[in-house]
Amino acid sequence: xxxxQPSISSKDKIPFYRDERIIMIFAQVLSTVMIxxxxxxxxxxxFKAAEARNMxxxxxxxxEAAGFPISNPPxxxxxxxxxxxxxxxxxxxxxxxxxxxxxxxxxIGTLTALARLSSNWLLSxxxxxxxxxxxxxxxxxxxxxxxxxxxxxxxxxxxxxxxxGPIFVNKRGVYLTWPRLTETGGIFxxxxxxxxxxxxxxxxxxxxxxxxxxxxxxxIPTSLFLLMIFSLGGWFLxxxxxxxxxxxxxxxxxxxxxxRLTPEFAGMFLSLSLYTxxxxxxxxxxxxxxxxxxxxxxxxxxxxxxFQVLSLVIMPQALRIIIPPMISQxxxxxxxxxxALAIGFQEVFAVGKIAINQAGRAxxxxxxxxxxxxxxxxxxxxxxxxxxxxxxxxxx
Amino acid sequence: MTEEPIIYCKDVHKWYDDFHAxxxxxxxxxxxxxxxxxxxxxxxxxxxxxxxxxxxxxQQGQIMVDGIELSHDVRNIERIRMETGMVFQQFxxxxxxxxxxxxxxxxxxxxxxxxxxxxxxAMELLELVGIPEQAQKFPGNLSGxxxxxxxxxxxxxxxxxxxxxxxxxxALDPEMIKEVLDTMTxxxxxxxxxxxxxxxxxxxxxxxxxxxxxxxxxxxxxxxPEEIYNNPQEERTKLFLSQIIQH
Numbered sequence: 001x002x003x004x005q006p007s008i009s010s011k012d013k014i015p016f017y018r019d020e021r022i023i024m025i026f027a028q029v030l031s032t033v034m035i036x037x038x039x040x041x042x043x044x045x046x047f048k049a050a051e052a053r054n055m056x057x058x059x060x061x062x063x064e065a066a067g068f069p070i071s072n073p074p075x076x077x078x079x080x081x082x083x084x085x086x087x088x089x090x091x092x093x094x095x096x097x098x099x100x101x102x103x104x105x106x107x108i109g110t111l112t113a114l115a116r117l118s119s120n121w122l123l124s125x126x127x128x129x130x131x132x133x134x135x136x137x138x139x140x141x142x143x144x145x146x147x148x149x150x151x152x153x154x155x156x157x158x159x160x161x162x163x164x165g166p167i168f169v170n171k172r173g174v175y176l177t178w179p180r181l182t183e184t185g186g187i188f189x190x191x192x193x194x195x196x197x198x199x200x201x202x203x204x205x206x207x208x209x210x211x212x213x214x215x216x217x218x219x220i221p222t223s224l225f226l227l228m229i230f231s232l233g234g235w236f237l238x239x240x241x242x243x244x245x246x247x248x249x250x251x252x253x254x255x256x257x258x259x260r261l262t263p264e265f266a267g268m269f270l271s272l273s274l275y276t277x278x279x280x281x282x283x284x285x286x287x288x289x290x291x292x293x294x295x296x297x298x299x300x301x302x303x304x305x306x307f308q309v310l311s312l313v314i315m316p317q318a319l320r321i322i323i324p325p326m327i328s329q330x331x332x333x334x335x336x337x338x339x340a341l342a343i344g345f346q347e348v349f350a351v352g353k354i355a356i357n358q359a360g361r362a363x364x365x366x367x368x369x370x371x372x373x374x375x376x377x378x379x380x381x382x383x384x385x386x387x388x389x390x391x392x393x394x395x396x
Numbered sequence: 397m398t399e400e401p402i403i404y405c406k407d408v409h410k411w412y413d414d415f416h417a418x419x420x421x422x423x424x425x426x427x428x429x430x431x432x433x434x435x436x437x438x439x440x441x442x443x444x445x446x447x448x449x450x451x452x453x454x455q456q457g458q459i460m461v462d463g464i465e466l467s468h469d470v471r472n473i474e475r476i477r478m479e480t481g482m483v484f485q486q487f488x489x490x491x492x493x494x495x496x497x498x499x500x501x502x503x504x505x506x507x508x509x510x511x512x513x514x515x516x517x518a519m520e521l522l523e524l525v526g527i528p529e530q531a532q533k534f535p536g537n538l539s540g541x542x543x544x545x546x547x548x549x550x551x552x553x554x555x556x557x558x559x560x561x562x563x564x565x566x567a568l569d570p571e572m573i574k575e576v577l578d579t580m581t582x583x584x585x586x587x588x589x590x591x592x593x594x595x596x597x598x599x600x601x602x603x604x605x606x607x608x609x610x611x612x613x614x615x616x617x618x619x620x621p622e623e624i625y626n627n628p629q630e631e632r633t634k635l636f637l638s639q640i641i642q643h
Contacts, residue, residue, distance in 0.1 A: 214510030297451050298488035298547075302502035302554055303477040312501065316492045 050363070059368075061359050062087070068354050070346045072262050083355055090351030091372060097268055097347060098334040098376070104273035105333060106326075109280025116285050127281065134278035139336055142275055147267035147343040157254060168248050168255055174266050178259035179243035188234035188242030195230020199223035264345035268337070276333045283329060287322035288314060316391070323388045330384070331377045338373075348372055402427050402462050402558060402589055403448065409456035410443060410613075417443050418454065419613035427557075430590045432600040435610035436636060441593045444610070445560050448591070449480045462557055478506065481551025485563040487543040489535035495522070495546050496531040499553045507554065514553070521549040525579050541572030545579055552583075559583065561592040595640055601625065609633050 016022050050057055066086040069079050074092045077085055116127035134142065151171070155161060160170040168175040181189065206219035235242060248258030261269075291314050299313040338349035346354075352369045356362050401424035410418035418440045425431055433441045446452040448459060450466060450473045459466040461476045490498050499518035503509045509517075522528045525545040527538075535543055544564055551559060561580065565573045577599050584590055584603045594600065600607055601621045608618045609630075617624065617633045628634045 210508075211504055212511040214504070214508050214513065216508070292486075292488070294484060294486050294488035295490065298482075298484060298490070300451065301449055301477060301480075301482040301484075302550065303474060303506040304502060305474070305506075308505055312505065313490055317490075320492075 055363060056361070057363055059364050061361055061364075064359075066355065066358065068358055070351065071344060072264060072346060083359065086351050086355065087348065087368070090346055090348035093340075093345070094334070094337055094347040094349075094372075094376075097265070097272065097337045097340065097345070101269060101273045101276065101333050101337070102330050104269070105276035105280055105329070108273060108277035110284050112277060112281035113284035113288065116281060117288060131278045131281050134275050135282070137275075139271065139275050140339055140342060142271040143267060143339060143343060146271045147263060151263040151267055157250070160250075160255070166247065168258075170255075171263070172254065172260075173263050174261040175248035175255045176259040176261070177248065178246045180246045182238070182241050182244050184238035185242040188231075188238040191230050191234030191237065192227075195227045195234070198230065199227040202226055262345070264340070264343050267343055268340045268345045272333060272336060276329055276336075279329050279332075280326065283322055283325045284318075286325075287318040290321050291317045319391055320388075323384065323391070327381050327384045327388070330380050334376055334380065335373060399426055400463070401425055403591070404460040405448075405457070406459075407457040408444070408447060408454045408459060410440075410447060410452060410454050417613050418447070420457070421613075421615060423608070423615070425558075425589060425591065427589055428587050429605045430584045430588075430603050431592065431606055431608065432604040433591065433593045433608045433610055434595055434597070434600065434636075434640075435616075438612075439610040440613040441610040442562050445562050445591055445593050448558075448560060449477050449482055451482075478554060479556055480558045480560055481554055481556035482560045483544070483547050483551055483562065483564045485566050487535070487540070487547045487567070489543055489546055489550070491535050494532055494534055495527075495538070498535065498546060499550045502550070503553050518549070518553055521552050522546070524552075524582075525549045526575070539572060540568045541575045544568065544572075544576045548576075548579055548583070558589045558591070561590065561594065563593050563595075565594065565596055597637075597641060609636065611636075 047057075062083045064083060065080050066083045067079050068086070070077050070086060070089050072093070073089045074096060075085075075089055077089045112127045112130055115123045116131065118124055118127075137145075154169050154171055157170045157172055160168040160175075162168055165177050167177065200223070203219050203223040206217040206222055209215075210217040210219060246257045246259070248255045248260075250256075295313055295317065296309060299309040304312065337347055340347050341350040341353060344350070349369060352365050356365050359365070403423065403425040405421055405423040408418055408421040409416070421440075421444055423431075433445065435441050443452055447454045448461065448466075454466075462479050464472050464475050464479070466472060466476055489495075490501065493501060496515065496518055499521060500511070500514040503514040503517065504511060507514075519528060519531065522531055525548055527542050527545055530538060530542060530546070535546065538546065548559075548564075564580070565576050568576060573596070577596060580590070580592070580599070581603055592599075592604075604621055606618060607621055607624045609616045609624065609632075611632055617628065617630045624633065625637070628637060
């Protein structure tokens with residue numbers, strides 16, 4: 001039986017309403033028209049409503065004087081300065097709290113994950129309690145706990161808690177002893193930076209040579225030694241006093257000097273980084289556990305040491321799993337920093353909120369706020385995605 | 397024999413909580429011998445082979461590999477792992493490294509060989525297992541049989557005195573089993589000391605010096621392939637052989 005004639009043939013011209021190519025194009029055009037139509041309607045409606053309420057949608061007001069104070073400006077700011085300046089101050093506060101928060105959350109989270117995975121029962125339980133506590137309490141509640149409960153119960157200025165450092169803690173904030181650069185300190189910093197770069201260079205080169213020649217090149221001690229030499233050189237060049245310890249001291253009703261963290265900043269920083277650390281701990285733990293057990297066994301069986309197993313086999317594979325959800329956690333942390341409004345730490349959202357009350361320009365200001373968060377988020381994920389792509393499997 | 401055994405196991409016991417997985421295993425393996433261990437699943441054969449390089453800890457008894465006693469001493473464990481190569485049922489290649497890097501990883505970082513030497517030896521080994529042209533590929537792009545041969549090359553790269561095979565062909569498609577068994581046969585003929593957990597009785601018959609039949613954590617019977625095949629002494633052995641051979 002060699003019958004090549006199909007019983008149902010499409011030899012005749014296919015009518016357009018049954019041609020799958022035409023159906024697909026039609027569906028595309030239809031959906032595009034609908035979406036654009038809805039958008040146009042929304043925009044026209046918005047402008048009509050804005051006109052009816054006499055709202056101006058320009059950004060010109062940003063140059064006018066803001067007229068409100070910011071309690072903790074990171075840059076020079078007076079109420080007489082412009083809205084732009086106020087906005088910049090808020091933005092820098094946001095960047096500060098998110099940047100430091102991300103670093104702290106990553107370190108605390110990774111250590112917690114390792115503790116959680118450790119075979120030490122006590123350590124693992126402590127990590128579990130830490131994670132569950134912070135994961136299951138709303139961030140706002142945590143924020144209030146730190147700000148109102150913890151900082152609400154620290155003593156007043158005159159009876160400050162004194163911790164080694166010295167660090168002073170009182171109702172007005174945390175006062176850290178802080179090394180301030182002296183006039184010659186710049187030389188020290190420059191030499192330390194150079195030393196750091198040189199030692200990284202030496203580390204990579206010697207480690208590479210160790211890999212190629214197999215000869216022990218002592219890359220770890222050599223690079224540490226180089227860093228030390230440069231640091232010491234800088235120390236002597238700066239006359240032995242690159243830094244001056246700025247110790248907080250009580251003057252009148254308040255502490256002077258040192259580095260002051262306001263209760264708002266400290267509360268925000270602690271709750272934000274601990275909260276996110278709990279999530280990061282779970283991300284890291286999940287990533288490590290997702291690496292097949294056989295990998296560990298194979299790496300052990302060829303004789304790699306514990307540390308080599310972790311650094312050469314487990315972590316490179318775990319990172320691929322960890323990075324994408326880690327990006328989400330970083331974005332969450334940045335966006336969650338807007339909750340600082342609740343305790344009066346004035347980052348970009350809090351500043352924007354006051355500006356709306358003052359200037360009555362809700363739409364441009366919200367647009368500006370959204371644009372700010374959007375750019376921050378896109379920038380973060382852009383940078384991390386480049387890294388993520390670099391470490392993905394070359395296979396497939 | 398007056399010669400020292402390279403692997404010496406005396407009364408090895410292992411418990412998983414209440415479950416008594418190994419109930420007193422005695423075994424001596426001499427240099428150049430090929431040992432095949434077979435038995436039903438759950439009989440402890442994989443557990444036993446994994447105690448030899450300490451992937452599983454034995455709780456009682458003595459294990460000595462090449463004169464090194466296996467104890468809680470980390471240095472001894474690391475030495476024994478350098479003397480023993482292991483091939484797993486699931487290959488367990490490192491997916492983030494190329495085939496060549498899989499083979500050179502341990503020689504470079506554990507034996508501290510120069511990269512050039514490690515690369516050269518690795519290429520020779522890949523030649524030996526018949527897949528030098530795959531050196532730059534990643535494990536994910538290889539067939540199961542090829543992956544298992546890379547795993548054999550990876551284990552050999554550390555120049556072990558003993559090779560342990562834990563059901564090396566169980567996860568392979570039928571047509572790939574042969575290529576792996578051929579590689580293992582070549583290896584046995586080159587004089588390598590091997591302990592192989594497998595149900596490939598054809599391989600056992602052709603290559604093994606001695607067979608061990610495990611059941612319920614005990615050695616039920618051992619002997620040369622002829623003894624076990626033609627004249628098994630225990631009912632349990634007869635039954636098991638009849639089940640795995642007749643199909």
